[in-house]
Amino acid sequence: xxxxxxxxxxxxxxxxxxxxxxxGMLPPGRAxxxxxxxxxxxxxxxxxxxxxxxxVAGLSLNRAKKILDVVDHPEGSIYQMLGRAIDALASGxxxxxxxxxxxxxxEAALASLGPAYDTSDHRMAAFAQLESALLAVEExxxxxxxxxxxxxxxxxxxxxxAEIDGMPAGDPRAAVQYAVLGTTLYEPVLxxxxxxxxxxxxxxx
Amino acid sequence: xxxxxxxxxxxxxxxxxxxxxxxGMLPPGRAxxxxxxxxxxxxxxxxxxxxxxxxVAGLSLNRAKKILDVVDHPEGSIYQMLGRAIDALASGxxxxxxxxxxxxxxEAALASLGPAYDTSDHRMAAFAQLESALLAVEExxxxxxxxxxxxxxxxxxxxxxAEIDGMPAGDPRAAVQYAVLGTTLYEPVLxxxxxxxxxxxxxxx
Numbered sequence: 001x002x003x004x005x006x007x008x009x010x011x012x013x014x015x016x017x018x019x020x021x022x023x024g025m026l027p028p029g030r031a032x033x034x035x036x037x038x039x040x041x042x043x044x045x046x047x048x049x050x051x052x053x054x055x056v057a058g059l060s061l062n063r064a065k066k067i068l069d070v071v072d073h074p075e076g077s078i079y080q081m082l083g084r085a086i087d088a089l090a091s092g093x094x095x096x097x098x099x100x101x102x103x104x105x106x107e108a109a110l111a112s113l114g115p116a117y118d119t120s121d122h123r124m125a126a127f128a129q130l131e132s133a134l135l136a137v138e139e140x141x142x143x144x145x146x147x148x149x150x151x152x153x154x155x156x157x158x159x160x161x162a163e164i165d166g167m168p169a170g171d172p173r174a175a176v177q178y179a180v181l182g183t184t185l186y187e188p189v190l191x192x193x194x195x196x197x198x199x200x201x202x203x204x205x
Numbered sequence: 206x207x208x209x210x211x212x213x214x215x216x217x218x219x220x221x222x223x224x225x226x227x228x229g230m231l232p233p234g235r236a237x238x239x240x241x242x243x244x245x246x247x248x249x250x251x252x253x254x255x256x257x258x259x260x261v262a263g264l265s266l267n268r269a270k271k272i273l274d275v276v277d278h279p280e281g282s283i284y285q286m287l288g289r290a291i292d293a294l295a296s297g298x299x300x301x302x303x304x305x306x307x308x309x310x311x312e313a314a315l316a317s318l319g320p321a322y323d324t325s326d327h328r329m330a331a332f333a334q335l336e337s338a339l340l341a342v343e344e345x346x347x348x349x350x351x352x353x354x355x356x357x358x359x360x361x362x363x364x365x366x367a368e369i370d371g372m373p374a375g376d377p378r379a380a381v382q383y384a385v386l387g388t389t390l391y392e393p394v395l396x397x398x399x400x401x402x403x404x405x406x407x408x409x410x
Binding site: 048078079080082086089098116117123129130131133134136137138141149151156157159163164179181185186188189191192196197198199200 | 347
């Protein structure tokens with residue numbers, strides 16, 4: 001297909017498609033003349049993935065590139081790839097794990113989360129996120145006691161298990177795409193459902 | 206206490222304290238001379254609440270004012286106040302519920318969430334949030350089937366019940382503060398724990 005059709009089918013502006021090609025995120029088309037190039041279904045699928053990561057999931061260009069790098073270099077087991085992809089997801093520069101930094105709140109919390117949570121690897125990006133989140137809770141004077149953390153840990157582990165069970169088997173690229181998009185895109189779904197639950201409990205009481 | 210002590214104890218800059226007074230969010234001190242005013246513990250507590258809502262929880266000034274309005278006008282039952290407070294929390298202008306708008310994805314999803322979720326009131330702000338979140342999931346080609354939504358609905362209702370049970374009884378103001386800060390500040394905690402769960406499952410497999 002020509003680039004005009006690619007643009008239409010992926011619902012991404014022409015200038016943005018050209019930008020992704022210049023940035024090396026999307027491979028260029030196959031040149032058929034001095035001014036024309038041909039694109040195929042693989043280009044369309046790739047463009048849809050980039051669109052999902054950036055426009056739909058709202059990841060920065062840098063984060064999206066890291067995820068594409070994991071998808072493009074399927075090294076190790078599917079689960080090692082997953083770990084690298086979820087690390088690349090962390091939502092801001094402050095979420096990058098600094099090996100010199102300590103995470104006292106997250107470390108203390110981990111023991112409360114239940115036996116399914118491993119305490120041996122603190123280099124996970126989610127660990128730095130948990131530290132910031134618990135700091136905000138503490139600054140507002142809200143509780144983050146063992147009972148509450150254990151409650152959260154048990155229910156979220158059950159949710160995560162079911163999510164991982166639904167991952168496409170066999171194709172590592174598809175599995176990583178599923179995991180990365182799922183981690184990001186279901187977060188707002190979970191937040192909205194929790195608020196609905198609060199409102200329902202408020203109305204019923 | 207003088208304003209300098211208020212500033213120090215609440216850890217909010219002087220200019221910001223003056224701004225909150227001008228905006229009517231914080232009552233002025235009791236004038237003790239032409240140039241001096243006296244502040245008390247109630248001022249400090251109010252200032253800490255404003256700080257939690259704006260600086261810690263990251264709410265806009267407009268949203269924070271709506272919450273303060275609920276806290277300042279404890280009308281109806283605690284649960285009616287909670288409903289109003291959670292409505293005021295919605296994270297962006299697009300989350301405001303438009304009575305003319307339809308929420309087809311959220312409406313369809315609600316039936317999957319389980320019997321504890323009421324389908325009669327669609328004017329909740331969380332309803333518009335759920336619609337946007339499900340639209341993003343759909344655009345990325347990810348599943349949002351009945352089994353997944355029911356899984357989320359059941360676990361989040363269990364979490365929400367325990368959270369509401371922990372609410373301070375007796376004092377409506379304290380209850381609303383707890384609910385509003387809790388709804389907002391535990392969301393990042395829940396998101397970080399879910400990511401840790403995914404990473405643990407990836408490592409263990």
